[in-house]
Amino acid sequence: MSRSLLYAGVVAFFALFFFAPIGGVYMEALRGVPAGVVLERVRSVLASTRTMRIVGFTTGQAALSAAIAVVAAMPLAYMISHYTFPGKRLAYSLSLIPFVLPSIIVVVCMISFYGKSGLLNSIFGTDFNLVYNFRGIVLAHVFYNFSLAIRIISTAWSSIDRRFREAAESLGERPLGLFVRVTLPLLAPAIVSAFVLIFIYCFLSFGIILVFGGVRFSTIEVAIYQETYVNLDLITAAVYATLQLGLSVGFLALASRAIGRARVARSGSECVLPSLAAASRVGRVFMTAYAVAAVVFVLGPILTMVARALTNADGAFSIEGFRQLLVPGAADRNVEGILRSTIPGVIWRSIAIAAASGTLIFLLAAALALSLRGKRPSSFESFLQLPMAMSFVTVSLGLRFVWGATIAPAALVVLGQFFIGFPLVFRILRTGVDELGDGLVRSAEILGASRWAVLRDVEVPLLRRTLLNGYAYALALPFADLTVVLAAGRGRIATFPVAIYRLIGFRSFDLALALAVIYILICLGLFLVIDATSMQPQRLAVQEPRHDTA
Amino acid sequence: MIRLERLEKAYPEFDMELDLAVEAGELISVLGPSGSGKTTTLRLIAGFEPVDAGRIVINGEDVTGLPPAGRHIGYVFQDYTLFPHMSVAQNVGYGLRIRRVEAGRIRRRVDELLELMDLPGYGKRRVDTLSGGERQRVAIARALAVDPVLLLLDEPFSSIDEVLRRDLRREIVRLQRELGITVLFVTHSRQEALSISDRVAVLRQGRLVQYASPVELYRRPVDRFVAGFVGEMSLVPHDGTNLVLRPEQVSLAPVSAGGPADREGGGAPGGSSVRATVRSRQFLGFAWLYELDSEAGVLLAYDGRRYEEGTQLIARWSEGSRVSRE
Numbered sequence: 001m002s003r004s005l006l007y008a009g010v011v012a013f014f015a016l017f018f019f020a021p022i023g024g025v026y027m028e029a030l031r032g033v034p035a036g037v038v039l040e041r042v043r044s045v046l047a048s049t050r051t052m053r054i055v056g057f058t059t060g061q062a063a064l065s066a067a068i069a070v071v072a073a074m075p076l077a078y079m080i081s082h083y084t085f086p087g088k089r090l091a092y093s094l095s096l097i098p099f100v101l102p103s104i105i106v107v108v109c110m111i112s113f114y115g116k117s118g119l120l121n122s123i124f125g126t127d128f129n130l131v132y133n134f135r136g137i138v139l140a141h142v143f144y145n146f147s148l149a150i151r152i153i154s155t156a157w158s159s160i161d162r163r164f165r166e167a168a169e170s171l172g173e174r175p176l177g178l179f180v181r182v183t184l185p186l187l188a189p190a191i192v193s194a195f196v197l198i199f200i201y202c203f204l205s206f207g208i209i210l211v212f213g214g215v216r217f218s219t220i221e222v223a224i225y226q227e228t229y230v231n232l233d234l235i236t237a238a239v240y241a242t243l244q245l246g247l248s249v250g251f252l253a254l255a256s257r258a259i260g261r262a263r264v265a266r267s268g269s270e271c272v273l274p275s276l277a278a279a280s281r282v283g284r285v286f287m288t289a290y291a292v293a294a295v296v297f298v299l300g301p302i303l304t305m306v307a308r309a310l311t312n313a314d315g316a317f318s319i320e321g322f323r324q325l326l327v328p329g330a331a332d333r334n335v336e337g338i339l340r341s342t343i344p345g346v347i348w349r350s351i352a353i354a355a356a357s358g359t360l361i362f363l364l365a366a367a368l369a370l371s372l373r374g375k376r377p378s379s380f381e382s383f384l385q386l387p388m389a390m391s392f393v394t395v396s397l398g399l400r401f402v403w404g405a406t407i408a409p410a411a412l413v414v415l416g417q418f419f420i421g422f423p424l425v426f427r428i429l430r431t432g433v434d435e436l437g438d439g440l441v442r443s444a445e446i447l448g449a450s451r452w453a454v455l456r457d458v459e460v461p462l463l464r465r466t467l468l469n470g471y472a473y474a475l476a477l478p479f480a481d482l483t484v485v486l487a488a489g490r491g492r493i494a495t496f497p498v499a500i501y502r503l504i505g506f507r508s509f510d511l512a513l514a515l516a517v518i519y520i521l522i523c524l525g526l527f528l529v530i531d532a533t534s535m536q537p538q539r540l541a542v543q544e545p546r547h548d549t550a
Numbered sequence: 551m552i553r554l555e556r557l558e559k560a561y562p563e564f565d566m567e568l569d570l571a572v573e574a575g576e577l578i579s580v581l582g583p584s585g586s587g588k589t590t591t592l593r594l595i596a597g598f599e600p601v602d603a604g605r606i607v608i609n610g611e612d613v614t615g616l617p618p619a620g621r622h623i624g625y626v627f628q629d630y631t632l633f634p635h636m637s638v639a640q641n642v643g644y645g646l647r648i649r650r651v652e653a654g655r656i657r658r659r660v661d662e663l664l665e666l667m668d669l670p671g672y673g674k675r676r677v678d679t680l681s682g683g684e685r686q687r688v689a690i691a692r693a694l695a696v697d698p699v700l701l702l703l704d705e706p707f708s709s710i711d712e713v714l715r716r717d718l719r720r721e722i723v724r725l726q727r728e729l730g731i732t733v734l735f736v737t738h739s740r741q742e743a744l745s746i747s748d749r750v751a752v753l754r755q756g757r758l759v760q761y762a763s764p765v766e767l768y769r770r771p772v773d774r775f776v777a778g779f780v781g782e783m784s785l786v787p788h789d790g791t792n793l794v795l796r797p798e799q800v801s802l803a804p805v806s807a808g809g810p811a812d813r814e815g816g817g818a819p820g821g822s823s824v825r826a827t828v829r830s831r832q833f834l835g836f837a838w839l840y841e842l843d844s845e846a847g848v849l850l851a852y853d854g855r856r857y858e859e860g861t862q863l864i865a866r867w868s869e870g871s872r873v874s875r876e
Contacts, residue, residue, distance in 0.1 A: 163631045166598050169618035170625040171645035171696055181644075185635040 003371050007380070010368065017415045018387060021398025025241065028401050029234035038235065045239045055243065058219040061134070062202035065141035066195045072142065073149035073194070076294055079287045080150065081157035085276040091291075093531040095147035095298055100476035100523060102497035103144075103207025104504070105516045109301035110140045110212075112308050112513075119304045136212045141205065143301065145198040146294075152197070156190030157183075196255035200248055200388060206483055220244040225393045241394040248389035256382070302520065309513035321514030331511075338506045341494035347518075350479060350495040353410060357417040358475035361425050364418075365470065369429035370459065374438045384426055387419035395419060396487030409489045416484035421477035425470050432466025433459075464533075472530045476523065551732060552595075552700060557604035559587075559594060559756075566590060566756030568604075577726045577733045579743035582753035583779070588736040591753070592702045595734070596625050609699060624693030624701040628708055630685040632677045638664070638688050639673030645696035663691040666725070683714040687721070694729070703735045707742070719746050740780045744768065752776050768796070770871050777873060782839070786822075786846040786870070793870040797839060800851035802826075803864045822846070823866040828857050 030038060045051055079085075080092065098106065113119050114130035121128060130136055160183065168182050206221045213222060220240050227237035276284060312318035324331040325343050336342055341349070368384070387395075396416050403412060440462065444454045460467065482497035494502070496519045503512035551574035558567050566587040572578050580588045593599045595606055597618035606614045613621050632641050640647075642663055643656040651659075664672055667687040672680075680688065686706055693701060703722070707715040723746050726733050737743050743750045744764040752760045752767070760772045771777035774785065777794045784795045805825070826844035837852040842865060849865050857863065 161631065163627050163629075164633065166596070166618065167625065167627065167631045167633075167692075168644070169598075170596055170621075170623055171692070172619045172622075172648045174619060174648075177648060181647075182633060185633075188635075 024398040024401040029238040065202045066198040069149045077153035080154040083276040102480040107211045109305045112304040113301035141202045149194045152194040309517045321510045354479035357478035361421040362474040365426040369433045388423040392483045412488045416488045417478035425474045429470045553607040555605040558602045576748045579747040579750045580736045581743040586753040587756040624698035626703045628705040630689045667691045784850045797850040797852045802853045826865040828861045
């Protein structure tokens with residue numbers, strides 16, 4: 001009863017704030033235009049070489065970025081799932097930072113590190129241009145999604161039963177054959193799902209392309225934005241939005257078939273991982289070098305940006321940028337005019353909006369994940385994943401068309417951001433809840449525990465880590481959002497990414513850097529708090545006892 | 551044929567030290583409670599874990615330092631561990647494919663093995679469509695495909711229901727006789743160990759406590775632990791040591807028909823009779839198992855007749871085995 005009420009509520013929520021806005025955009029585009037004209041326009045847009053080029057580029061760069069991220073993640077995923085080493089847990093937590101950075105900060109990081117006057121070129125005395133071109137786009141996308149690939153693949157790799165390896169070895173299998181004939185097929189679902197997730201993120205990429213693509217490269221999402229806000233051609237925008245939705249839903253459907261067909265092999269017993277020192281000498285050297293390179297790849301751009309925020313034009317240490325931002329009256333230009341807000345206002349508003357969106361996302365995702373425990377994935381769940389495939393420029397615009405007159409801009413932003421974070425957070429919680437299994441909850445129920453008591457005494461304590469992890473994403477994704485705030489907030493709402501975007505627009509790069517550093521520090525604080533609270537030995541209680549020692 | 555020489559392995563809360571010799575073509579059970587080191591023994595022989603000290607010699611060759619792939623051993627896991635991404639035939643033929651055997655020959659060998667395991671026509675089936683018993687037979691076929699010198703079975707039937715388990719046990723014995731291979735079989739079920747083995751190695755806390763034929767183990771256990779572990783027993787004091795009495799060695803008779811209730815010497819060591827009172831009983835089908843209080847201590851006895859609790863009886867035994875060690 002209460003369960004069907006929940007499902008009905010979710011469907012109604014999606015209908016009102018997701019489908020109705022999309023419909024609103026179509027209505028707006030078609031208003032007053034004769035059907036014959038519309039059809040002719042649709043035909044000409046679809047047949048144009050520009051459309052071909054945009055679709056080709058969008059698909060190609062997404063496939064390349066996802067492939068590189070996945071392949072580059074494999075050695076690290078192996079290392080993480082097979083060995084312990086000093087700093088592993090910290091590195092694992094910190095590696096997620098790029099994923100929750102606003103694209104505008106990623107752009108700034110990439111320019112600081114790989115740009116013409118960036119750190120790499122000044123170290124090697126070279127003049128490579130690795131930004132503002134195709135390479136720059138792919139590099140930024142790999143930087144963005146690398147750690148996601150590591151996480152998905154290493155989790156799957158640790159869950160492959162070590163006895164498969166032993167069974168193969170006892171039949172005479174050597175390491176290379178083991179990898180090709182056993183490990184790779186067993187890992188395939190994880191590899192495919194990492195690839196698809198990253199592919200979709202890059203397919204819908206907006207901010208990075210907007211800055212690095214120039215006039216040459218445009219994703220479908222950027223084209224939608226340009227048609228909507230620059231060319232004011234809503235029909236073309238609507239055609240592109242439909243095309244984008246159709247393609248990304250198609251990819252997701254293909255992927256879920258591929259993943260569904262593969263059979264998952266879960267480990268029955270947790271085993272203690274050996275230290276990296278136990279690996280062969282060649283393996284140890286290779287893995288250490290690779291890990292160092294990965295750390296440089298992920299942290300290099302971020303640290304370079306931080307370093308640049310702390311230096312002045314002469315290259316000397318300076319906190320001038322921070323002083324101008326944070327000390328009232330210290331700025332040598334009209335910061336409040338540029339931002340159309342005060343700095344405390346930006347900080348307060350960013351946190352308040354992210355907290356509201358994040359809590360909404362988390363509560364709904366958790367309620368759904370708990371109520372779907374033990375059920376097979378259904379079409380209802382594919383329906384819940386739909387926002388992942390949709391253009392947020394379109395959804396935000398539609399929210400304004402349909403709800404702009406009745407709902408305040410800040411609330412519209414929260415509603416729009418809900419759909420950015422929900423699919424991923426739901427996925428994380430769903431997986432975690434399902435791993436806990438049914439047995440413990442049923443046992444508590446048999447002992448007479450009410451639904452609330454089960455939640456309080458069994459699910460929350462045992463799922464603590466999953467829940468915190470989900471909540472972190474629920475907070476971080478809206479915190480990093482630029483699209484929805486810009487498009488649904490009607491320019492009235494300035495959060496961190498908007499403020500940085502505006503500072504760059506007014507050539508105040510120094511202040512943009514300082515603000516980006518403050519943003520990263522806040523994210524870092526959030527992650528460290530979650531990391532510190534999530535290490536609980538309680539998870540061990542879920543493991544089944546083993547029959548024999550060792 | 552297989553010799554474990556002063557094999558040592560230490561874990562934080564467990565250590566083992568083992569000498570064991572197995573003749574070619576023998577079926578040996580490794581029996582012991584949880585944590586006795588049964589599985590560890592098998593994993594050391596297979597090479598899944600490195601030994602701390604000692605040697606493993608198979609057919610005169612020292613394999614202690616070899617990787618598992620170099621040992622020519624078949625290993626069957628408790629929960630089958632069939633590759634989920636391969637069909638039944640691909641699983642069985644896997645070891646041959648590694649050895650680059652020609653495809654036609656692999657196919658013939660797989661068919662032959664499936665026939666042998668009573669699974670004809672199963673080749674194309676997906677692993678997750680099989681029952682537990684079928685999976686375990688596929689796992690055994692996979693291990694046998696490469697003609698191993700030694701087959702290691704790690705509690706292979708513990709996830710399979712009782713009736714099927716009995717069939718599979720017979721199957722193992724039949725295979726072992728037909729193919730003449732050497733088998734090491736880990737179990738915590740005494741019934742399993744006693745019914746199929748040529749010899750049983752009883753482990754306790756990483757040490758070999760007794761290594762003998764099933765009959766010897768049952769009739770002449772070296773200590774109270776082995777005695778209790780391999781079967782029901784009662785313990786009566788005798789000549790300063792303890793006497794192990796199996797329930798079938800104690801016979802019961804009504805007091806009226808039994809004559810004097812005081813002890814009288816029997817033929818074999820410790821033969822005696824004593825007055826006893828029925829404390830409780832369990833129906834086993836072929837008989838009742840009685841638990842009786844007597845001046846010699848608590849006694850266990852089988853009897854086909856039905857006695858109520860509290861009935862006074864005469865318990866008699868004419869043989870038993872001494873255990874000196876506690």
